[in-house]
Amino acid sequence: MKISYNWLKQFINLDWEAEKAGELLTDLGLEVEGIVPFSSVKGGLEGVVVGHVLTCEQHGNADRLKVTTVDLGNGEPVQIVCGAPNVAAGQKVPVATVGTTLYDEEGKPWQIKKGKIRGEASLGMICAEDELGLGKSHDGILVLDAKIAPGTPVSDVLNIENDIVFEIGLTPNRADAMSHLGVARDLKAGLLQHEVSIELITPSTSNFRIENRTLKIEIEVEKPALAPRYCGVTISGITVAPSPSWLQNRLKAIGLVPLNNVVDITNYILHDLGQPLHAFDAHKIAGNRIIIKTLETGTKFTTLDDVERELHEEDLMICDAEKPLCIAGVFGGKNSGVSESTSAIFLESAYFNPVSVRKTAKRHGLNTDASFRFERGIDPNSAEYALQVAAIMLCEIAGGQITSEIADVYPKKIEDHQVFLNFENTTKLIGEEIPKEIIKEILSSLEIKVHNITETGIGMTIPAYRNDVTREADVIEEILRVYGYNKIKFTQKLNASISGKLPIEDYEVRNKVGDQLAALGFNEMLNNSLTTQKYLSLSESLETEHSIEMLNPLSNDLAVMRQSMLFSALEVAAYNSNRKMPDLKLFEFGKTYHNYPSGREEHKHLSLLVTGKKATESWNSTSETSGFFYMKGIVAALLEQLGITNTKEGLLKSDLFAEGITISSKKTPLVELGVLKKKLTKAFGMDTEMVYADFKWDAILEALSQRAFALKPIPKFPQVKRDFALLLDENISFSDLKNTAEQTEKSLLKEVSLFDVYTGENLPDGKKSYALSFTLQDENKTLTDKQIDKIMKKLQARFEKDFGASLR
Template sequence: MKISYNWLKQFLQVEWNAEKTGELLTDLGLEVEGIETRESIKGSLAGVVVGKVLTCEQHPNADRLKVTTVDLGKEEPVQIVCGAPNVAAGQTVPVATIGTILYDDKGEGFKIKKGKIRGEESHGMICAEDELGLGSSHDGIMVLDKDLKVGTPASEVFDIEIDQVFEIGLTPNRADAMSHFGVARDLRAGLIQHGINLELISPSVSNFHVDERTLRIEVEVENKELAPRYCGISITDIEVKDSPEWIQNRLKAIGLTPKNNVVDITNYVMHELGQPLHAFDAQQVKGNKIVVKTLDEGTKFTTLDDVERELHKDDIMICDAEDNPLCIAGVFGGIGSGVTEKTSSVFLESAYFNPVSVRKTAKRHALNTDASFRFERGIDINFTEYALKRAALLLEEYAGGKIASDVMDFYPEKVEDFQVFLSYENAFRLIGQEIDKETIKNILASLEIRISSETEGGLGLTIPSYRVDVQREADIIEEILRVYGYNSINFSHKLNTSISFDSDKEVKIENIVANQLTSLGFYETMANSLTKEEYISLTENLKSEHNVEMLNPLSNDLKVMRQSLLFSGLESISYNINRQNNSLKLYEFGKTYHKYESGYQENKHLTLFVSGDRTKESWKVDNKTSDFFYVKGVVNSIFGRLGMKNLKSSPIKSDVFSEGITLSLGKKKLADVGVVKKKVLKEFGIKQEVLFVDFDWSTTLELTGNKKVKVMDLPKFPAVKRDLALLLDQKISFKEVYNLAFQSERKLLKDVDLFDVYEGKNLPEGKKSYAVSFVLQDESKTLADKQIDKIMQKLQQTFEKNLDAVLR
């Protein structure tokens, strides 16, 4: 949320600099995330001065150019080539001198340089109003008052406003601070604690009166639960035009683009007082009646952004007497009832809508507006009429309007201020020290919390309606503490701590593995368990019907619980690569979430991500790119540390891998290890190879914790290991190599393992290289070389015949 310091000073005449005020706001809980200097005219016309045209002659080489000499208040006049049709001798004009930076309507700057135009030197530029940011006209140069002194800086001639704008990270509970007036109210309370007691100046509406009762628009609210209060008023004789400059400056400072006086005034009052307003073209309100109601499911409605939307049966709508929808209440207006240049009368709305209903509607239609931001957090229901009168008076003054009806005010059940009792004992206990009782009373008074009763043990308090977040005694204590100052609370120099011994075996195992991975150069990540629903489409292994969906998601990017840790990890890989951190080794302990017919299920996983070089670049060590063999070694070292040996390798089945293996113990799968498909990486903008390991951590913990010790004789006869480097087509998988090997030799072949994959330089197009190891063993005798060679030759011939393999 942006807050203009100049605007803030309209309510509170504080003399502190912006940095000091920002520190106090942060201490009060309105965290200032940054302070930006804003100028009503970018660059503040630095380098632009008042000049006087002494001579003006036709350019010798161009029909549309003039050669002028201009007095800038220096010893010698300068020559400037000008193309404006209205330039003439004797004029007083604004001149951008050499070195001046001017800005276009997009905020991009260009520097005025000395140059030649069609052979004639030019030492500056005589400016039009659009070139200076003073207007939109480009018909000719600006002609200034002839009485202005030559050489005077233009910044002294024109009213340029320089402002500091606070970027406040507003927490959802602080609905009372969603406006400049609300922030000023809080700032005043903080200043009082610093011994500065300033008057809080609120805009006066005492001059409000009905000019003529010529346009009465009735108000009907069908459901008081959805709209507990609805105020409106008719204003005629409106002239839609540009807003006054001071309103435009206020809106521009907080990042809003001025549109016209009617719309700007509603926006101005909303950011001033926190009450959203909406102006309807009164001629579009059929039957001179406003009806607040819900419409049938699927009703079509075109909003101001020219998008046709289907309404939900619970959306609060503003309609006319003929049930024509005019506006989605509290969220967005309709294109047919908005204010245009032809508008001559308006119906001005100021209301309180049910916060929950507004929030659901905004989420359903993916509309996040300034109005919905305020309504869904809860505005002050007792401020609606005051804000309406404030806006009506501004429309009278700056749009020439006449108030043409009494205020229509639907408010059947007045909301009473909330009552809370504060115990001094509880306050001191939660704060951690005793605070003077008079100080507490002064703080409460500065927050407009009234003391309705007082006893020796505490205070009976009345909470103002705008503090919708203060409903409990603990909330009151928090208010006292934040205004008193957290930094003012004494703390002990004695540090107390407790030592606990964690007996959780699973945590111990995780810590063992985490320490091992960290020692290998891996960094732990913790990704959000919420993710995009679209990621499911990247693999056939995951099903959309198994998604655990959020009932009220914060955004479409956080709509479902993750079914795999792969995609959140690839987001981290992409984020780092985009910031030139290309060599990555990451790991994460996390859960996946699934919805099955039998119910919801959570599974524990450990995932590894490796990409780029194994080690940091150094003159001591040759850079080696991380590959499948390296990652498989890391995985084996983890299982070895957990005492799990003799793992079985089999071809991987997951379609997110281009190559890989599955490691199992007995019939239980422990991990998938492989290279992520380029098609998947492309979705994340990743162009380099990424190796991924997915441990079924629940199964790993189960087998680690309940592993039985089995004693058996060591093999009497040694096993023999042989390797083959095979050149294969890229479409061939390790699974085919694995199955063919066991089909060829069933008796003596004990294991087949893929320990390296190479796809790169010096290989024919469409080919890849597999490095495969074969373990042979005869339990009754030692294998002879002749027998081993025969088996390996048989395997080689099988691969050549069935896979067109070539031995490298």
């Protein structure tokens, strides 16, 4: 938000340096992000002075040039070659001295230098109107008043306005400060704490007079909940023309382009008092009626930017007896606005429902100065006052007459807030006791009415425009920011609360797993929890009614909370794949959100996605493709690192996976992993194999909290390995063999691994060959061959009995 210092001084008579005022504004919570000089003429005409033409003679080598000597007020006349037809001796003229920077019509700088023109020295330039940026005329040089002394800066003569503009990073809660009046109000309160007492000067409405009542516009509000207050007045006999220079300069200083006096005044009041206004051509209002209502979805409406929009049934519209005129609080209509032929206007000043305006603005992709303020909540009680101020300006500047009473539809007044402030709570929150008199002074300076003061606290009324101050804590924050955060002393004593630490801290576990994944070459994703509803059609297990929908979505792609982490990962994969990054190893910690009949739930997850090659190829090695077993190894390593080892595998049944497994502990699913179906990856524009793993993080944390472990020394005695090559039915899985082996030999069998799988020639139909490795160890003694053979025979017998297996 841009605030003009000159404009600000219309409300408070302050002579501080801009930098000092900016520091105070920042201390008050209106953070000044930059201070920029402004001039109504670019460059401020610095270096341009009044010159007295002493002599003017014809140039010896050019018919259209004159050689002049000019007194610049420093006692040393200079020679200047001039091509203007109207230059003559005795004139007072603007002279750009050597070194002065001027700007062309496009704003590009150019510098006045010493030079020779057709053999004659020229030490400056006598300027025309367009060369100074004062207009477009180039018929001749600008001739000034003969009484002006040579050497006088031309900026003083022509009343060039120089200003300072504050760039304020306004937080969304400070709707009250979205105007020069609001900033001045805060600045006045802050100055009082610096022992500077200044009166706040607001525009007077004493000149508001109704000349006649010849043009009355009836107002009907069908949606009072969306338009709690609506005011209007007619002004006739206006002449639409350019605004006076002072008004144009005010708007230019804050980055606005002046259009005409009517539009400029509405913009001026918006930035002056914070009240958006809208002017309608009164003769374009059918039936002399204004109706505030909603229209059917699909109704066409062309806005001021010449774009035809389809309205929504919740869009509040300003209509006449026949047609819509304006999107309330957002944007005007093309066919009802002010034009050069306008002679009478209906001026609107209203308070619209902030939520309704925000929804409409986002729905149509519009962000105007008016909607910006309505969305955050303006002062509902300033509508009539701002209308009177604007009407007076229109009469003075555009030559109009007020031709109706002010119509004010305000059926239910928006009340001020009643708050009680406890002194003890104030001291606790601030950490320092502020004298009661200073508290009362600060509250009064913020236009907060103090009703009664007791030993324990203060009863007060908060103005309705301070919609961010509704609780005791909000009032304390106001007191502290005006009193000054920098005034609060630091103590030498440091107080800290000590709380018992839980055995398992989620962030510690995430950091540990994240570090391990990063070491394995994975990159972390940070995705938005908002996603599109259309992804639900990609899975039968995701229900639309289980979605948590946004009441006010920024777009259709961010309309619901995600029910699955998978689609966010696929979006990232597709984005990278489209940019020649096909080899990906990604992980993300996040949440899914569900609206079940039993209530809303959030679930924590860790998602992993791999595709492409494991590593970059080099001259002496080739890289294998990441696949299911690579992902399974990663998952197993993570679980082992966490100390979760007592797990079981089962087949995964899901319409998202072509094949996969689920890993459980004590019948609780911990991880689902598998190869994604081709139709799913193609939906995101990819045809490579992708493997995905989903850790149920809540279950992981629960398993860790129940984990019991004991420390024991590393065994002194060696391990022994034996192998089996088994001929099995194709439907038998390795997990079945592993579980059976562990049940058969519980004490000495330490590990079972699969190191070879063969299917093909020389095997009976329906059969496959598994090569298993068994690791045996006795922690108290060395195993003998007799013991080892006995165990292996027992395992062989169990495999033959349970699975019909045979040794190859």
